[in-house]
Amino acid sequence: MQDKEKRIKELVEELNKYAYEYYVLSNPSITDRDYDKKYDELLKLEKETGIVLLYSPTQRVGDTILPEFSKYTHKARLWSLDKAQSIGEIVDWHRRNIKFIEEYNKTAKEPLPPISYVVTKKFDGLTINCTYDENGILIKVATRGTGSIGEDVTAQAKTIKTLPLKIENESVIEVHGEALMTKQAFEAYNKKAEIPLKNLRNGAAGALRNLNVKETAIRNLSAFFYDVGYNEGNPFETYMEMMEFLKEKGFPVDEYIRLCYSIEEIEKEIEYIDNIRFELNYDIDGVVIAINDIKTRELLGYTVKFPRWAIAYKFEAQEATTRLIDVEWNVGRSGRVSPTALLEPVELAGVTVKRATLNNMDDIKRKNVKIGAEVFVRRSNDVIPEIMGVVEDSLEGSIEIVPPEKCPYCNSDLVLVGAHYFCENTLSCKPQMVKSLVHYASREAMNIEGFSEKTAEQLFEKLDIKSISDLYRVTKEQLLTLDKFGDKKAENLLNAIEKSKDCELSAFIYALGIPNVGIKTAKDLVKQFKNLDNIIAADIEELTSVPDIGDIVAQSVIDFFKEDKILKSIKELFDLGVKPHYEEIAIKENVFEGKTVVVTGALKGYSRNEIKEKLENLGAKVSGSVSKKTDYVIAGEDAGSKYDKAVELNVPILTEEQFENMIK
Numbered sequence: 001m002q003d004k005e006k007r008i009k010e011l012v013e014e015l016n017k018y019a020y021e022y023y024v025l026s027n028p029s030i031t032d033r034d035y036d037k038k039y040d041e042l043l044k045l046e047k048e049t050g051i052v053l054l055y056s057p058t059q060r061v062g063d064t065i066l067p068e069f070s071k072y073t074h075k076a077r078l079w080s081l082d083k084a085q086s087i088g089e090i091v092d093w094h095r096r097n098i099k100f101i102e103e104y105n106k107t108a109k110e111p112l113p114p115i116s117y118v119v120t121k122k123f124d125g126l127t128i129n130c131t132y133d134e135n136g137i138l139i140k141v142a143t144r145g146t147g148s149i150g151e152d153v154t155a156q157a158k159t160i161k162t163l164p165l166k167i168e169n170e171s172v173i174e175v176h177g178e179a180l181m182t183k184q185a186f187e188a189y190n191k192k193a194e195i196p197l198k199n200l201r202n203g204a205a206g207a208l209r210n211l212n213v214k215e216t217a218i219r220n221l222s223a224f225f226y227d228v229g230y231n232e233g234n235p236f237e238t239y240m241e242m243m244e245f246l247k248e249k250g251f252p253v254d255e256y257i258r259l260c261y262s263i264e265e266i267e268k269e270i271e272y273i274d275n276i277r278f279e280l281n282y283d284i285d286g287v288v289i290a291i292n293d294i295k296t297r298e299l300l301g302y303t304v305k306f307p308r309w310a311i312a313y314k315f316e317a318q319e320a321t322t323r324l325i326d327v328e329w330n331v332g333r334s335g336r337v338s339p340t341a342l343l344e345p346v347e348l349a350g351v352t353v354k355r356a357t358l359n360n361m362d363d364i365k366r367k368n369v370k371i372g373a374e375v376f377v378r379r380s381n382d383v384i385p386e387i388m389g390v391v392e393d394s395l396e397g398s399i400e401i402v403p404p405e406k407c408p409y410c411n412s413d414l415v416l417v418g419a420h421y422f423c424e425n426t427l428s429c430k431p432q433m434v435k436s437l438v439h440y441a442s443r444e445a446m447n448i449e450g451f452s453e454k455t456a457e458q459l460f461e462k463l464d465i466k467s468i469s470d471l472y473r474v475t476k477e478q479l480l481t482l483d484k485f486g487d488k489k490a491e492n493l494l495n496a497i498e499k500s501k502d503c504e505l506s507a508f509i510y511a512l513g514i515p516n517v518g519i520k521t522a523k524d525l526v527k528q529f530k531n532l533d534n535i536i537a538a539d540i541e542e543l544t545s546v547p548d549i550g551d552i553v554a555q556s557v558i559d560f561f562k563e564d565k566i567l568k569s570i571k572e573l574f575d576l577g578v579k580p581h582y583e584e585i586a587i588k589e590n591v592f593e594g595k596t597v598v599v600t601g602a603l604k605g606y607s608r609n610e611i612k613e614k615l616e617n618l619g620a621k622v623s624g625s626v627s628k629k630t631d632y633v634i635a636g637e638d639a640g641s642k643y644d645k646a647v648e649l650n651v652p653i654l655t656e657e658q659f660e661n662m663i664k
Contacts (some may be wrong), residue, residue: 169249605656
């Protein structure tokens with residue numbers, strides 16, 4: 001038995017090596033016949049012994065059907081990228097980076113190096129996050145999902161022949177890549193498919209999100225890898241070093257990667273990729289420009305949505321023409337009544353488009369858009385279809401678009417404010433109230449768990465909820481009259497509503513739904529003004545002195561708090577027990593200012609995002625790996641290899657209780 005087990009290991013190592021040579025290097029060292037012979041021997045031994053290694057090439061076959069997708073929490077967040085569609089936007093971003101480095105180097109003991117950028121293609125596929133354990137074995141592959149939580153697609157991803165099932169590495173890492181369908185694989189699939197695929201991206205996404213793994217295997221996906229998002233091993237000093245690491249470990253890395261030192265060089269590379277993109281065997285929709293130096297990246301950090309150290313340059317979207325059938329008017333949370341174009345279905349970048357944005361009446365008139373005419377439709381940033389103009393020759397016999405005089409939902413009179421029509425019936429207009437309730441209860445706002453749009457609709461229709469404050473007056477008896485509400489669900493919702501009363505001031509500000517104020521702006525306002533009264537009393541100069549707040553946002557805040565009904569609603573919420581709070585950190589007494597901290601294991605009082613935010617508020621830099629530069633490790637239950645590494649390097653290790661005592 002031992003001899004057979006040894007032979008299995010030998011065959012697996014050999015076959016994986018041959019597969020890498022064949023699929024990644026395109027330089028096979030063995031004939032197909034000899035490969036098949038060894039593969040058949042391995043298959044026979046696995047059946048005889050019942051021993052199947054996790055990284056065996058036989059696991060790529062994909063002959064299973066999974067019952068469902070399970071969720072997977074990424075060890076480190078997968079971020080979206082900010083987007084630019086002009087060189088001017090790249091120039092502005094570059095200038096901000098230069099300014100940051102110059103300011104930092106004025107006082108830094110170890111100045112940052114001159115800026116350099118790495119330019120790569122922006123692949124148009126499906127992001128995958130591949131986790132390898134301390135033995136270098138692939139243990140999990142997940143989709144990006146929300147960025148924090150994705151779907152487990154390990155079985156599906158193993159059908160990608162270029163994806164290493166085992167690497168030579170001794171620490172836990174997460175590697176980010178893009179699963180793609182090549183044009184060759186796409187054409188081969190469509191020749192035999194009963195229902196042909198519309199485009200390469202849908203082909204890849206549909207394959208990975210298919211519970212029938214055999215179907216995934218048939219689509220013959222490929223992948224490129226471009227990032228180590230989580231690393232418990234030695235940290236990288238540059239992005240180029242990281243990419244070399246990926247190559248050395250056997251990951252398929254695109255051969256195109258350029259190091260640039262100026263905007264002129266970046267512009268040249270963008271032009272080059274734009275010229276060759278249609279000649280490639282796979283789809284791309286732009287290029288990614290990222291700062292090379294890792295320390296500079298860490299200091300620049302992130303916004304709420306994007307890393308500040310990278311940006312995606314998006315190529316101009318494709319356009320198509322179709323006929324405008326009609327216009328539908330919809331009411332938003334603010335009461336704005338906006339037009340949506342109903343189109344004759346048209347294929348655009350592989351997607352069937354039936355609806356498109358019209359913005360407002362001024363935009364409609366400027367573009368001379370009319371019902372019955374042929375219109376140019378573009379998928380802006382390849383996501384939101386928008387009508388860009390009209391085919392002039394098609395205007396004969398077309399009909400003018402006329403805005404409604406009454407709200408299409410509650411029949412109230414509409415008022416024209418600037419270029420937009422508004423329904424001022426905030427209490428009885430269903431779309432407004434429902435969307436306001438859903439926004440108020442959302443995770444980044446008051447975080448009322450179990451609150452859905454369907455619940456909001458029932459509260460409005462059956463319980464006559466006409467304001468946010470009414471939410472805090474709902475009783476269990478009332479909830480039990482709603483569809484699909486039993487004792488437990490009613491109690492859970494009431495508990496969540498009660499729990500929301502104790503909230504952070506920034507979350508409350510965001511929950512109010514101030515136009516142009518997102519969660520980051522809400523946090524910036526609170527950090528600057530400390531309490532709600534100060535925000536309400538702030539004038540335009542004080543508001544625009546807050547970083548990243550301009551005239552438009554400042555005026556939105558002023559106009560919002562001018563309304564007596566808004567102030568009355570806020571007082572009503574406070575009277576009902578809502579108590580927003582702001583915890584200001586006393587930086588002068590803060591031992592974590594400027595320190596590098598690593599968190600490992602499960603903490604009782606914090607989620608991973610909460611402890612990260614807490615430490616950053618304290619002025620600390622939160623790192624994903626332990627090194628000699630680490631100042632503290634905070635260890636919770638089931639602390640793993642990071643704890644061992646801290647012991648080895650004599651890095652101070654804190655319990656959660658010790659951390660709490662240090663910040664009191």
